[in-house]
Amino acid sequence: MDSMADRLRAKGLKVTPQRVAIYGLLLDTNEHPTAERLWEEVKKEHVAVSFNTVYTTLHALIEAGLIQRLHSGNAAHYDADMAPHVHLSCQVCGEVGDCSADIGIDLLGISPRVQAATGFCTEKVELTLYGCCAHCATTATSIPRAKH
Numbered sequence: 447m448d449s450m451a452d453r454l455r456a457k458g459l460k461v462t463p464q465r466v467a468i469y470g471l472l473l474d475t476n477e478h479p480t481a482e483r484l485w486e487e488v489k490k491e492h493v494a495v496s497f498n499t500v501y502t503t504l505h506a507l508i509e510a511g512l513i514q515r516l517h518s519g520n521a522a523h524y525d526a527d528m529a530p531h532v533h534l535s536c537q538v539c540g541e542v543g544d545c546s547a548d549i550g551i552d553l554l555g556i557s558p559r560v561q562a563a564t565g566f567c568t569e570k571v572e573l574t575l576y577g578c579c580a581h582c583a584t585t586a587t588s589i590p591r592a593k594h
Contacts, residue, residue, distance in 0.1 A: 454512075459507075468507070469526070472484070472525070472526035473526045476543075477543075478524060481504055481524070484500055484504070485500045513525060516533055530553035530571050530572075531553070532551065533574040533575070535575065537576055538582035545575070
């Protein structure tokens with residue numbers, strides 16, 4: 447596998463210790479941290495790193511196609527897994543996770559079917575389910591319900 451520095455260079459990004467640290471944190475987690483959470487983690491190794499550095503690095507990584515931004519409530523979360531997969535967004539606690547179960551949805555197969563039916567050329571497929579995580583479902587007194 448290419449090193450993180452090689453991936454950054456291949457996308458035309460300058461390689462800095464902070465960028466490598468931020469990208470590495472995202473690659474090494476199954477969670478979808480916010481910029482603030484990433485900043486707290488990066489500061490453990492790079493004490494002088496500013497929040498602005500984290501934020502601008504995240505923006506550069508998004509523009510380079512190395513990570514994606516996910517929205518949940520008022521917060522943005524970040525994910526380095528660029529393969530099509532289902533995200534679960536809890537509307538109670540704001541956490542975002544991946545659906546690791548095989549739920550029988552072929553995200554890669556959607557685009558050709560849509561194009562055949564409508565002529566629409568898909569550039570990216572995202573699927574986020576919004577609702578209530580298992581933890582909040584057992585502890586919350588008021589849970590948002592889907593409207594049908």
